[in-house]
Amino acid sequence: MRIAAAGLFLILATATSAQLPVAPVEPVPSETIQGRADRDQRLTVPVHLGGRGPYHFVVDTGSQRSLIASSVAARLALQPSRNLHIVDMGGRQEVPTAQADELGIGKRSYRNLVLPVLEDEHLGADGVVGTDNMQGQRVLLDFARNRMQIGDARALGGNRGYDIVVTARRKSGQLIITEAVIDRVRVSVVVDTGAETSVGNRALQRALAKRGDTTPVVLVSVTGTQIRADMGLLRRLDIGTVGISGPLVAFTDAPVFAALDLDKKPAMMLGMRELRLFRRVALDFGSKRVMFDLPPGVAAAPGL
Numbered sequence: 001m002r003i004a005a006a007g008l009f010l011i012l013a014t015a016t017s018a019q020l021p022v023a024p025v026e027p028v029p030s031e032t033i034q035g036r037a038d039r040d041q042r043l044t045v046p047v048h049l050g051g052r053g054p055y056h057f058v059v060d061t062g063s064q065r066s067l068i069a070s071s072v073a074a075r076l077a078l079q080p081s082r083n084l085h086i087v088d089m090g091g092r093q094e095v096p097t098a099q100a101d102e103l104g105i106g107k108r109s110y111r112n113l114v115l116p117v118l119e120d121e122h123l124g125a126d127g128v129v130g131t132d133n134m135q136g137q138r139v140l141l142d143f144a145r146n147r148m149q150i151g152d153a154r155a156l157g158g159n160r161g162y163d164i165v166v167t168a169r170r171k172s173g174q175l176i177i178t179e180a181v182i183d184r185v186r187v188s189v190v191v192d193t194g195a196e197t198s199v200g201n202r203a204l205q206r207a208l209a210k211r212g213d214t215t216p217v218v219l220v221s222v223t224g225t226q227i228r229a230d231m232g233l234l235r236r237l238d239i240g241t242v243g244i245s246g247p248l249v250a251f252t253d254a255p256v257f258a259a260l261d262l263d264k265k266p267a268m269m270l271g272m273r274e275l276r277l278f279r280r281v282a283l284d285f286g287s288k289r290v291m292f293d294l295p296p297g298v299a300a301a302p303g304l
Contacts, residue, residue, distance in 0.1 A: 030151025033106040035059070037146050040196040041272045044125060045148050048104035049076055055126035057105075059141065059148055060194030061283055062269060063130035064173045066103065067116040072126050073098040081114050089199065089254040090225025105129060106150070122224045128194060131173040131285070140282040141193065143275070144295065153284050162282070162291040164240040170288055171260050177290055181238040182247065183208055188267040189239065190260070191283060191290060194222075195271035197231075198249045204266035205230065205251035217250055227252050237274065239292065247274050 035045040038058065046054030055072055068078075078098035085094050100113040110133060138156050140149040149156055159165050168175035177189040185207040187200075199219070214230035221227060229252035237244040249268060257263040275281055280293040 029107075030149065030155040031106045031108075033148045033150070035146050035148055038125060040124065041276055042125075042196070043141055043143065043146060043148065043193060045105065045129065047127060047129065048102075049078075049100055050102050051104075052076060053104075057127040057129045058123075058125045058194055059139075060128045060130055060192070061134070061139070062174070062190060062192030062194045063128050065116060065132045066110075066113070066128055066130040067118055067123075068098060068100070068127040069120045069123050069125065070117050071120050073115075073117050076100075078115075084114075084116055086116060086223075087255050087259050088221045088223055088225070089219060089252075089256060090221035090223055090227055091255045093223045093225070095223065103133075105133065108133075108150070118222055119224060122220065122222050134283070135173065135285050137286065138282055138284040140280060142280050144279045153286065156282070159289070159291060161293060162280075163294045164242045164292040166240045166290050168288050168290050170285075174260060175283055175285065175288060175290055176260065176262070177239065179240050182249075182266075182268070183235050185266055188262055188265065190262075190267075190269050191275065191281065192269040192271055193275060193281075195269055196273065198247060198268055198271040198274055199229070199254060200249040200251045200268040201257045201263060201266065202251060202253045203264060204249075204268060205232075207266045208232075208234065214251065219250055219252065227254065237270075242292065242294070244274055244277060 033045050035043050038044050043059045044056040045059055047057040048054055081097040081099050083094050084097050096117045097114050098117050100115055103110045103113055137150055138153040140156050166177050166179045168177050174190050180187050180189045212232050214232040217229050217231045219227040219229050229250040231250045234247050237247045257267055278292045279295040282291040
């Protein structure tokens with residue numbers, strides 16, 4: 001079985017990447033951006049590049065940096081920049097980049113960007129909105145209405161109305177949840193909205209040994225690299241005080257786990273199959289909190 005893999009990738013801390021500018025954002029009020037679901041049920045939002053568009057970019061909380069599809073970069077005749085080393089599910093890769101004078105998401109404008117350029121067939125979208133455009137803000141993803149809200153936490157309702165509010169720790173721009181248990185094994189969780197499938201490391205697979213059959217699969221990373229994995233249907237994932245039944249997880253020793261210091265103990269990237277079970281998911285990069293909201297009428301299974 002061949003499956004589109006997680007969208008998570010990190011910029012390697014090399015001299016090349018250190019010279020890349022971090023995109024400044026103009027202060028604007030909190031706002032709602034209407035998006036839509038793609039064929040893999042990922043949330044996409046309209047993005048403008050240099051005033052042109054809109055283009056449909058996947059909101060990817062697993063991606064450290066925003067990026068662009070090769071066809072869009074060619075259509076806009078973006079000037080190439082130096083290659084960049086990244087690490088994704090398939091390992092360390094060298095990818096081309098392009099210079100973008102301005103990237104617009106709603107009323108927010110990010111300028112002087114150097115965007116990694118990936119092939120359309122592996123990306124499955126016009127581009128990706130990464131966590132570099134989310135730092136210091138709350139990002140509320142409303143899966144029921146396919147929209148994104150971004151801005152100040154208080155303006156977006158604070159912590160009221162969520163079934164789960166958990167504190168996370170930050171590493172390389174990611175929020176890592178530690179208050180999680182899968183089939184009675186404690187696990188660190190990264191919310192990865194760019195992934196169709198949840199991916200667990202081999203440490204998690206070993207800890208869950210003899211708890212069900214697995215099927216060999218091939219995952220395909222955003223750079224087109226193929227990764228062998230073992231997929232299994234598990235009993236239950238508990239985050240904070242709420243349980244999710246029947247998570248489907250592909251197990252592999254992806255290099256991104258080591259890059260986040262998550263390779264030695266059980267860890268997983270929580271993909272859209274499981275995230276779509278929630279009505280809303282909010283990531284607050286300022287307070288390092290992650291919030292989950294169940295759909296109306298769905299009773300929460302008490303957590304462990």
